[in-house]
Amino acid sequence: MSTSLQPAVPIVAPTLTVVGSINLDITATASRLPSPGETVGGGVLRQQPGGKGANQAVAAARLAGSxxxxxxxxxxxxxxxxxxxxxxxxxxxxxIAQMEAATGTALVLVDAEGENQIVVCPGANGSLSLEGVSFADKEAVLCQLEVDQNVVLEAxxxxxxxxxxxxxxxAPIIPELxxxxxxxIVNETEYELIPALRDAPLVAVTYGGEGSAIFVDGERVAEAPAVRVSDIANTIGAGDAFCAALVLALQSGLEYGHALAAANAVGADAVRDSSSQPALKPLEHYIEASRAAIQPA
Structure with missing residues (x-):
């Protein structure tokens, strides 16, 4: 049995709909990550909103207004x-349905360089259903694999x-999906772990400090360099911010290289923020700031 909480104030028509996970992140930050069986002292504990789905939805709202x-x-x-x-x-x-199961929780360890280790307890995310949910004809929908893949397929x-x-x-992807x-959208490790992506019509791959690229039917057709960041605070929400920004940029009509460059700039801003749901400027700021980074296919 589930119930839904209505927003307190009216919200304008959304630019992007995200279907996915919502977690409470319990984060311990220490000078370094422990080895198996090791205890590292001197950590700082905090709780904050997280979950890949929620992170992407918040990033999209901050970039596009809703x-x-x-x-x-x-x-x-x-x-x-x-x-x-x-x-x-x-x-x-x-x-967002409220289920009898506990809210999903992620236990996160972060070192001084922003690298992390994460254990996710899905909780209510495992009960996600699309009952009563509909999508408009021209609506953009973004999903991840932190919820049941059959729900993603239904979306x-x-x-x-x-x-x-x-x-x-x-994870192995259902062929129909x-x-x-x-x-x-994947990072370079995920691209290697999911061989089926080699033949996918359109794939965006992030390479950390080496930037990002887009592949069409396995052929690399566009790329953009990374934005160098010296003051890294947290890398957890950067990939999610990149995903939201890339979808919005492509939906706004940008060509592949410029869309990648804008999304890279958003990801760079995200790692400077200690939150998994970082403060971001409007997407137009990153589109303008990234013009110089555009590279031809």
Whole structure:
């Protein structure tokens, strides 16, 4: 049984709808990550909103002014807090169900360089359903693999507009799901772990400090360099911010190289923020700032 919480104030029509995970991140930051069986002292503990789906929805709202989140949380204080945080960022939360299961939780270890180790306890995310959810004809929908892949497949089947899969964490993809993707976004490790992506029609791959690229039917057709960052605070939300920015940039009509450059700039801003849902400027700022980084195919 589930219920939905209506937003306190009206929200304008969303630019992007995200279907996916919503987690409470419990983060311990220490000078370095422990080896197996080792204890590292002197850590700092904090709790903050997270989950790849929620991170992407919040990033989209901050970049474009609004977004919509389809997900599930528990009927607990953590769930209410996470819904409130998303609504406060400009996310339409009316399609977030409150389930009897506990809110999803991620246990995160972060070192002084921003590198991390994460254990995810899915909780209510495992009960996510698309019952009562509909998508407009031209709506862009972004999913990840932190929820049941059959739910993601159902979202793809229902999407009449632009369907995007952030294939993370890496896992074998149901063939029909891959066929229904208009765009797949992965990092270089995920690209290597999912061989089926070699033949996908459109794939964006991030390479950390080496930038990002787009492949069409396996051929590299566009790329953009990384934005150098010296003051890295947290890398957890950077990939999610990149995903939201790339989808929005492509939907706005940018060609591949410019869209990648803008998304790289957003990711660079994200790693400077200690939050998994970093503060971001409007997308137009990154589009203008990245013009000089555009490279030909």
């Amino acid at each position: 977004s919509r989140m389809v997900g599930a949380v528990g009927q607990d204080d953590a769930g209410l807090s996470l819904i409130g945080a998303m609504a406060g960022a400009g996310v339409d939360v009316q399609d 793809a089947r229902r999407t009449k507009g632009f369907f995007v899969l952030n294939a993370a964490p890496a 891959l066929e229904r993707c208009d765009l797949v």
